[in-house]
Amino acid sequence: MPLVKDGQIVSDPYLRVLDDAPAPDDTAAIVPAARLLADAGELTRRAGPIGVLWPNDQTISELEPYLDKVALVALVFPNFRDGRAYSQARILRERYQFRGELRATGQVLRDQFLFLVRAGFDSFEVVKPADAQAFKDAIHRYSVFYQPAADGQLSAFRRRAIAHRTGAASPSVERVR
Amino acid sequence: MYHYDDFDRTLVTERVSEFRDQVARRLSGALTEEEFKPLRLMNGVYLQLHAYMLRIAIPYGTLSSEQMRTLAHVARRYDRNYGHFTTRQNIQFNWIKLEELPDAMTDLARGGLHGMQTSGNCVRNITTDQWAGVAPDEIEDPRIWAEILRQHSTMHPEFSFLPRKFKIALTAATHDRAAIRVHDIGLRLHRNGAGETGFEVIVGGGLGRTPFVGKTIKPFLPKRDLLSYVEAVLRVYNQYGRRDNIYKARIKILVHELGAEKFGAEVDAEWQKIKDGALALDPAFAADVAARFVYPDYEKLADGPAELTQARKNDTEFERWFKNSVSSHKVDGYAIVTLSLKPEGAPPGDATAEQMDAIADLADRHSFGEIRVGHEQNLVLPHVAQRDLYALWQSLYKIGVATPNVGLVSDIIACPGLDYCSLANTRSIPVAQELTRRFGDLALAQNLGRLHINISGCINACGHHHVGHIGLLGVEKNGEEYYQITLGGKADEDARLGALLGPAVKYDDVADVVEDVVATYVELRERPDELFVDTVKRIGIEPFKERIYAAR
DSSP, X not given: OOEEETXXXXXXXXXXXXXXOOOOTTSOEEEEHHHHHHHHHHHHTSSSOEEEEEOTTSOGGGGGGGTXXXXXXXXXXXXXXXXXXXXXXXXXXXXXXXXXXXXEEESOOXXXXXXXXXXXXXXXXXXXXXXXXTHHHHHTSOOOOSSOOTTOOOXXXXXXXXXXXXXXXXXXXXXXX | OBOOOHHHHHHHHHHHHHHHHHHXXXXXXXXXXXXXXXXXXXTTEEEOSSXXXXXXXXXXXXXXXXXXXXXHHXXXXXXXXXXXXXXXXXXXXXXXXXXXXHHHHHHHHHTTOOOTTSSSSSBOOOEEOTTTTXXXXXXXXXXXXXXXXXXXXXXXXXXXXXXXXXXXXXXXXXXXXXXGGGSSEEEEEEEOTTSOEEEEEEESOBOTTSOBOOEEEEEEEEGGGXXXXXXXXXXXXXXXXXXXXXXXXXXXXXXXXXXXHHHHHHXXXXXXXXXXXXXXXXXXXXHHHHHTBOOOOOOOOOSSOHHHHHHHHHOHHHHHHHHHHEEEOSSTTEEEEXXXXXXXXXXXXXXXHHHHXXXXXXXXXXSTTEEEEOTTSOEEEEEEEGGGHHHHHHHHHHTTOOOSOTTSTTOOEEOOGGGTOSSOSSOSHHHHHHHHHHTOOHHHHHHHOSOOEEEESSTTOTTOGGGSSEEEXXXXXXXXXXXXXXXXOBOSTTOBOOEEOSSOEEHHHHHHHHHHHHHHHHHHOSSTTSOHHHHHHHHOSHHHHHHHHHTO
């Protein structure tokens, strides 16, 4: 399963450590939420960075006290239609100002990429290799966004206001990325 | 009319190009039907019994004559020469080929039309009063707020994969013509004690398998907070709405299970965290949207011109239509004209390409190029000079949209039913057609007064049967079509759900039973002007039950 990070297909430095298996001291490791909550002290004393796999039915505010200790939060899309993790992502980025890696996992397909980027994700475990190849095209399909979100894109409302202030006759549309 | 700017046009064009790519991937096999399904749904494309169906949004029910011609073109070029206006201010084309869909959408996009968010588990087309901007009883034009919500919810990065579909309706008038109490969110623009305008927020209304009238969770929300508050409602719903059972996934179930008070408190807690953020509405944004609604340059005219008075006196057929289909306008000398898409014996809400073109021409001549679509599946010419009414009526009569049955017993709301829909248990259209024949006598219909019949071919309730004065719900029993009958439902400001009359009746008997129900009403009404729904309210369902089932 290819990993796309910052727009590139990269190899994944993180090891998935599930259940009670030991987390190697100097390797980047992703642990389940329950394990992080139970062993946060021990896990974060390791040399390697720690990431957490957070379920989409667990309140994201429970993770807030640990956010300065984790380098990565992986959120879950069990299928295309289950959008709970979009809310979790925006809350992490916009409310808690989480600046680490925010990874989309599960049933991640091409047609979600733009929604995911806008919700604040910056890495993606992509199911189909062809989708990973098409990442850049997929996120550049649109140049207009009506609402403010976690990606910091200017909304159409705001761009219209700027156009009016600068005296442009009618708001023109340019690619912003 | 709202005029698209470059932003709006660019977004629609980009959406069509994305969909073209998705269709190509489906046709090449790169996408399975299961993977394609949510993508086509986001663009209003359903797979029905016989073909793909394309649903086009008509935001807040406002169409220009040019857009109507675009719809006529699509009906002619890609469908079988007609379209079907729905109960949610949309139009559906029932016979589109998958490989032609991107071209149809390209043609629609040139007219500023699209199918975005007319299906799927997202915020659907925002609906409002079909008389918005012209109704004498409104405090301001609700379409400005519908447009702000339309923009905000279009391709929303957080709320495009909700537990279930999400419908928002607005009204700004005393009389609710948008059925806001049976929507996921209903917004009533009103004036508070201090004279400021804001919204009453109602949540958790809806029909379907488990019908509820919505509950007020915010009696007065300032306008600046509209988007942040709606966002808070959606965020709570997105995280806590049920996803384990499709029939329990609508927000109404969450509101019901938590209780409106607790749900409102959850929303409030979320809202407090975001209300002063990026969504706090800058009055300049609202002003900018309002500025792109262009109002007609009305002439200074007086009410009741001589031409009209004369025609009403001389032509009884015109007089009948005038009394039925013409309503007061907020500008003197003008009128609101409803075009009935319910002629005797026809499927409710259908219009042919020729009718659409003719209506577009009449809108140009008599209504400043503007047309409205209402949730009762009729069309409206919103700005007709009263002196032109007689000429307009003659033209409407010629194209078959002047049946004077608006709001009467034969103005039936019906879903497509088993003739088209893969979810349906029973047919709806033939029942509606038969009833329009039974009640074809216009004098009789007029004598009965306002009487809404609503027909749904399955529990999903697309025909809004729960809020019909007479509601028919199609159910299947041992492979046969039966209909449950409810009486006394209403969708207006006094919304309530109809009560069940008794055991379901067979397809062959349903028209007879409806006739009996109506006859019972005529016998039991206190005065000729006591409406059906008021008689039911006064005497309850029992007298009807006795009469109907005693005879069977």
